[in-house]
Amino acid sequence: MTREKLLANLGEHMRELYVTGKYYVSVPPIPDKNFEEGYWHTIIDPDGKKRDRLAEKDQCLADIDYVFEYLKTVKHGSVLDVGCGLGWFLSALPKGWKKYGLEVSKVAAEYAAKFGDIFHGTLLTSRYKENMFDVIFMHHVIEHLPKPEDDFKVIKRILKPGGLLILGTPDFDSGCARLFGKNYRLLHDGTHVSLFSNDSLHRFLRDNGFSIVRVEYPFWKTRFFTKENLMRLFNIRVMSPPFYGNFMTFFCTNEK
Template identity: 50%
Template structure:
């Protein structure tokens, strides 16, 4: 059972997003835990207990597409916004000058073994303009109350022609439309800014980011299996992981 406000209807919110041309749909959630609790034991949409501290190898495997892309870039300065426990930065070649920002004190202290970490809200962090060659926001923008202001801050810090990678759930995917409020990515109560593929494309374009391409990771991941495919026919239950649920945008800052 996904805990949602009584007024909320995902399909209606996504339709309104398309008509209004807003960039995201905000949702008020009941978050009764601290910023550190997110990194401790939790329960996934299927009711399985998980502890993120034990998931390093799986996490790095899950971001293999992003890492393949990063490894082809000329090393420079990288910033991982919402770097969590620092595992993406740990997988980046040491030829890069690595920086991260993380709001959780617990996670940021853990991540210091991999990079230069600032423990703060990203909007409070003051890096120089045009400082970074690569900025990554991997499944963090949906957790932000002010995603547009955070994006503007990141763009200011990115060099002209620099690369930005943004990954986030697609709340207007085929699976989201089919399952509505049973869409599994609504389960996380820290998902408070909901994007569609269309709205994210518009937001990036309107803020001088050129989208080189968009990836929808699924077929080469652990989620592509018969069990998840069978769940597609059970629309009265929590939706399965499926193609189009996640989207990753590879962008460049317009010179």
């Protein structure tokens, strides 16, 4: 399926997931020639605004404060951040955690190394031991994987029985996605290749042997909850704003 066809009728393709029992809509990527440089220089978001990853550390950590609150209830052990980027999540974890990260960007992996034991590569090329981790954090990574089921075979193997998986990804069947259609902002990231809905991700996790403990829809306590974004909901002819339900975070246990 081309990205153009998907943009033309997102709703129909997402509804097919319910009918066919498939887990995600697969679309071809748009190569990012500036992938490595983007970690250090200005990037452009779907609204055309310039952003600097390094300058957004505090904002990014504040956006996932609910994750840190949940982890206060979890006994310290070994944690793996899949797609750790510049290592912000690992840097904010308190003492007592054995910190590991995995990152495909060489530039980011080298920077993140100051915060933990970082592997430059993918889950499929990693060599982590069986039952090695108590927690795996996978924040906005699964939508970038062409065949998530292959990566989850690795996750099942390296996460301890009863271990915690924290998985965040966009909902491509959210209220905003349905309302704005082709103008849904998260469709315009060319690296998003596996598109899940809330329902299909529930099924994917269940069928891969995970028990869902909790689901969060972060928005109200994030930097994106602004009057400007709320007002933009009334104009569906422009790019959709960040809004409640666009992102979902699943807290799951590994039922081996």
